[in-house]
Amino acid sequence: MGTSVKGANGEVMTSSDEVRRRWSAYFEGLLKVTFDYHRIVKFSRVIDVEGEGLQICIRDKECDNLYDMFHARRVLHRTAYQHRVAKTIELMLVDAFLYADKHIRYRGKDGIKYALGDVCDDMSAFTNLTDEVFHHVLLAEGEHRDLLRAKEILKNILKRQLYVFIGHTQPTADDIIKDTLVEALSRNIPARSPLSIDKLGIQEVRITYGMGDKNPIECVRFFSKTSPDVAKVIRKEEVSIMLPQSFQEVLFRLVCKSYDGQSYNDAQKTFRAACKELNMKEPSVDSWPSILNPVNCNQHHTNGSAPAGSPAV
Incomplete structure (x- = not known):
């Protein structure tokens, strides 16, 4: 076949x-x-x-x-x-490579060097872009803030200190997309909160039988x-009355890129408020991971580094 x-x-x-x-x-x-x-x-x-x-x-x-x-x-x-851990690591990789974009270069045709985001424009440079880029970033020299942040994220992946899972929900209408939820989250962040929209990551998950909402x-x-x-x-x-009635499931998952307790709690409140505003299902949220040290979880890690014992998502 x-x-x-x-x-x-x-x-x-x-x-x-x-x-x-x-x-x-x-x-x-x-x-x-x-x-x-x-x-x-x-x-x-x-x-x-x-x-x-x-x-x-x-x-x-x-x-x-x-x-x-x-x-x-x-x-x-x-x-x-589309498991939540796989998608969270995927999000962390994207963030790390965006931070490292202008600091990691690959030589292309005629000796021109291309940044990570531009490598696709030159086939000679693109053929040199392999999985080794992960270690290329980790071993890169330089003290630029963005490069150091990229290294930090990749080290957190290796230590399994992943972005913290907040919860998930399902849209109740077809017109609710990721951008709609981002806007609602931005409007519902509590005043004077250390949380900001750039500290939140949204995963839009679509699980189907291969043809959207159709029966293949x-x-x-x-x-x-x-x-x-x-x-x-x-x-x-004609086959069975026990077959699926729908062939597509859509989920929105929310993760927090900050490891401090206040941001985590505010992220949960923001998520609930945004879902209520959009008439979405009440989100299923996690409690603060018990493996975190209570002292560490109340500290504010403004540089984005994880406290000892940060949770796996």
Whole structure:
């Protein structure tokens, strides 16, 4: 089976072998694959669909198996790709590289040196940009404030002193996007608080079956044992009444980039107030991590460094 399955409406779905490769690469021995990709390959055939051309079609009895495949995709995103720790480290990396942007350079064509943010403009420089950039920043010489801040963030990642998780919520309307929440948070920061909007990080998480809020199975064509050359659509209601009713979940997670107790408490208050203003669900918030030393959590670390024992997110 190829790396994609073409649906009736022209959308391309993630294929079973791709999901299986990713699962095996990252989770072999930790999580079990819930679909039988061998059967999907075995019961696939190419059919000339009227008005749509050649498509890979699946035997009708494997419809449940396809639902399991997309459920496996959802689990991968929920437990790994968009896990809150993974997304928090991703945010910290972005912040560190933005701080280091003008201080780390790669030589490109004709000896011109490019900053991190401009490396993509020159292929010679871009080919030198590898994962080694992490250590390149850590070992870079210089005392510029931004470079020191970048090093500090990367060291915190290595020590697992991550940005502190505040909580999460779900939007109740489609028109609520990340920028809308940022604006609401800015308006609800308490007066005279050490907290500022640049000390907050918002993660917008979308977990789907691969086609937004659509059901990807309804874009697949199936064939039966008695009519192997006739492609048809199988609606969800024809398969089971226990299948998902929605195919997209949207979450907003909030993290605090400051490690002092006052900022943390104010971030929780701000988050609740912003959600109330936008008529969003009451956020699920964490209590102050118990592993923090109570003395340290009341100190204000204005330079952004973490106190001893800072929590993992």
